[in-house]
Amino acid sequence: MEPSNLRFTKDHEWIVSKGSPARVGITDHAQEELGDIVYVELPEVGRHVRAGEAVGTIESVKAVSEVYCPVGGTVAEVNRALTDAPETVNRDPYGEGWLFALAVDTPGEVDALMTPETYGAFVKG
């Protein structure tokens, strides 16, 4: 079950719903689909990104996937621990496996994303 304090995109990213900077990551469903993650590429701190813009890359053994920014904002911090331990994203996607923190431009954009319930139904299709 997805944590209640998160909001979700249809591209399977999550963002913390309250406060800024807000942490961003990929969902449990996404890490499960990707399989063993072996490389994580994160954005530069200070970069401004728009909603839906490619902001990072996650590679599993088999595939290269882009991470899209859930809402517009400025990258405030990145999870450097993932450089040496990318598998953390598999192990704890909603906790230690966060990717970066975003100073959100417009908090209303976060509110417009999917709730855990809506995302859960979306994944079940």
Place this chain on the structure above:
Amino acid sequence: MTIATPLRRTPLHDAHVKAGARLVPFAGWEMPVLYTGVIDEHLAVRKRCGLFDVSHMGEISVRGPEALEFLQFVTCNDVSRLVPGRAQYSGLMLPNAGFVDDLLVYQLAERDYLLVVNASNSDKDFAYLQEHAARFDTEVRDDSPLWGQIALQGPRATAILGPLASSDPSALRYYGFAFLEVAGVRCLTSRTGYTGEDGYELYVPAADAERVWYALLGAGERHGLVPVGLGARDTLRLEAKMALYGNDIDDTTTPIEADLAWIVKLGKGEFIGRDVLEAQAAAGPTRKLVGFRMNGRVPARHGYPAHLHGAQVGTVTSGTYAPYLALNIGLAFLPENLWAAGSRFDVEVRGRMEPAEVVPTPFYKRER
């Protein structure tokens, strides 16, 4: 309107569904890509044993008075060196010495051969063989629907297969085969594989594939045998530096360029592509498939450009994180000044130059 072609299913499809495999489309087939995870499955094969459903592979029977002459003409290896009970890795050749496919040629009996080809090329190969067979007194038949294929690979393979088999499978030499009964089913049992480990490939009548699959899984339980999907099959073959058609070799690459000169037998007489191969053997190829490692953390992938001093000099054909070696490896076509181990170049990854280094191959070689 578009008419979707339904994916073909192997005789082991139900077994994969029951095991919770993730099934994906591959070469027109619905195949298990993984059961628990690529890395776990890869390491199981290196340390214990893995069971693979490779029933998607094509089987083509070639027999008749001129079967040998015909196969000598269309493949680059020397089929006359085979005897019944031996198999050979070879290339099905185009006039430009590119690969129609790479394949195994099994000699079943005098003038009786079984070709095992890639699933993605099976129909193309059959058509190509039929076209050329018209000039020979030989019969070419697509026997793919008759066969399931199960690979048992890893250091425990003989210990698992032995008790189920009608005779000791380890009496087979590498690239030797025999018809053994396995769990009461007559299987063409071959000491071959695509992983770099010791092991066997079992060609099983399609109707009996499930019986053999479950018998092996049962016998293998105490040895730590697990089913393994196509994901780990790809990382295993790359660590062992075995070529993958469509990635490393295709209709524009010759066996000599692919570092497979050992399957080119120019002395055997006329065959398709021989002139090109003879010239290339004499002059030396201008590019060769070479193994490399990435010196940073980012994996190289198929199609990434290889650069030297800012200019593109080659292309990556395969690249992955190598689970057993725990580093990023790959194969690339590179010019002669980069063939020596230790040569350094750059791989372009999403617009950035990432340092790479040529290394000896195979990347992984099992202890014997």
